[in-house]
Amino acid sequence: MPKNSTSNLDSRTVQSALEALSRETKQSRLARVFPFLGPAFIASVAYVDPGNFATNIQGGAQFGYLLLWVIISSNLIAMLIQTLSAKLGLATGQNLAEHCRNQFPRPVSLAMWVIMEAVAIATDLAEFMGAALGFQLLFGIPLLAGALLTALATFAILGMERFGFRPLEAVISAMVAVIALCYVAEIFIASPDWGQIAAHVVRPRFAGSESVLLATGIIGATVMPHAIFLHSSLMQGRIVVKDRKKLRTLFRYEIMDVVIAMGIASFVNMSMLIMAAATFYATGKTSVATIEEAYRTLEPLLGSAAKFIFGVSLLFSGLSSSSVGTSAGQVIMQGFIQRHIPLWIRRLVTMAPSLFVIAMGYDPTRTLVISQVVLSFGLPFAIIPLVLFTRRSDLMGDLVNKPATTAFAAVAAGLIVALNIYLLYATFFPG
Secondary structure, three states: OOHHHHHHHHHHHHHHHHHHHHOOOOOOHHHHHHHHOOHHHHHHHHHHOHHHHHHHHHHHHHHOOOOHHHHHHHHHHHHHHHHHHHHHHHHHOOOHHHHHHHHOOHHHHHHHHHHHHHHHHHHHHHHHHHHHHHHHHHHOOOHHHHHHHHHHHHHHHHHHHHHOHHHHHHHHHHHHHHHHHHHHHHHHHHOOOHHHHHHHHOOOOOOOHHHHHHHHHHHHHHOOHHHHHHHHHHOOOOOOOOOHHHHHHHHHHHHHHHHHHHHHHHHHHHHHHHHHHHHHHOOOOOOOOOHHHHHHHHHHHHOHHHHHHHHHHHHHHHHHHHHHHHHHHHHHHHHHHOOOOOHHHHHHHHHHHHHHHHHOOOOHHHHHHHHHHHHHHHOHHHHHHHHHHHOOHHHHHHHOOOHHHHHHHHHHHHHHHHHHHHHHHHHHOOO
16 A cells, blocks of 8 residues: 555544544444544454464363353453553553563662563563464464564564554454354354353353363453553554543543444354354363364364364464564663664564574474463563553552552452462472
C-alpha cells in the first residue's frame, strides 16, 4: 500500500477519534468506538499464543469442563492489568520500561532490563516454536525451516509499522479473527455439552492437586509480562488530548478496546478447553497433553477438517504472537536503555536465541515448559511497578487509580505472583 494512503489512514483514524471525543460527529455509537479499537487487540495476541494451547488442551483433556471458571477469572484479571497498562501510556506519554528507567535507581533498572530481556527472548522462543510446529504439522516443513519462515513473516508483519499504526493493528486484528473463527468451527464440529459448560462457568471447584497445578498453569500462561510492557507503549502518542474531560472520555473508550479484545481472547481460550473436553476427555483420551498429540488425535475422532482447522489456528497464533513478542522485545530494549539501536538489530537480538534453540533440536514441549518458567519468574517485575506507578497522582494526574482499583490490582498482583511462585516450585520439585 502506498505510504501516503496509509498515512492518511492514520490521520483519518485520529480525526475520527477527536470528533468522537468532541461529540462533533453524527455517526452511530458503534462507529464512534471504532477509531479507538486496536492497541488491546495487539496486546491480546499474547493471551492466545501457543503456550495457551498447551495448558488449555491439557486442562480440557484431563478434567473436562471443570476449569472453565479459571479461564474466565484469569481473563478478568488480565482485563484489569491491561487497562492499567493502557492508562499509564495514555496519562503519561511514556511506557512502562521508560518509567522503570526514570523512577528506579540505575542498578535496579539495569537488573530489570536484563530480566525483561530474558522474558522477551523466552516469549519469542515459545511463539517461534508454536509457529514452527504449525508449519510442520500442516505442511511437513522441518522445525528449523519453519522457524526461519516465521522470522521472515515476523519481519514482514512488523515492517508495516513504517506505514503507521493502523495497518499493523488491522493485520494483527485480522489474525486474531482467524484464530477465533477456527475455534467457532472446532466447537461446531466437536458438539460439546452446553449444560456442563454453563454449570462449570459459574461453579468454581477443583478435583485434586493436579487440577490445582493445571489451573495455576492456565493463569500463568494468561497474564504475560511482555504484553504489559507493550500495551503502555502502544498508547504513546496514538491519540493525544490535553483537555481533562476529553482525556477521561478517551480512557473510557480504551476500556472498551480492552474489554472487547480480551473478551475475544477469553472466548478463544475457553474454546480450546471446550474442544479438548468434548473430544479427548469425553472419549477417555485423558493423557493427551501436547500440541502434536492433540493434532494427531483429532483426525480419527472428528475428521480431517478438525485437524486442519486446528493446525491453521496454531500457525496463525504462532505468527501473530511472534510478531507481537518481537515488538515487545524492541520496546523493552529501547525503553530501558534509551539509546538508538537500529530496529533490525533490536528484532534480531530478540529472535536469534529462538532460532538457535530450535536449530539445536530440543524437544518442543519441554522447550515450551521452560519458556513458561522464565515468564513466571519475570511477571512480578512487570506487574508490581505497574501498580506502583498507576497509584501515583504526580504521574497519572486525573487518571490516577481510585483506591479500590489499586486494592483490586494489588490483590490480583499478589495472587498471580503467589501462583507463579507455586508453579515454579512444582516445576522444580515435582511430587
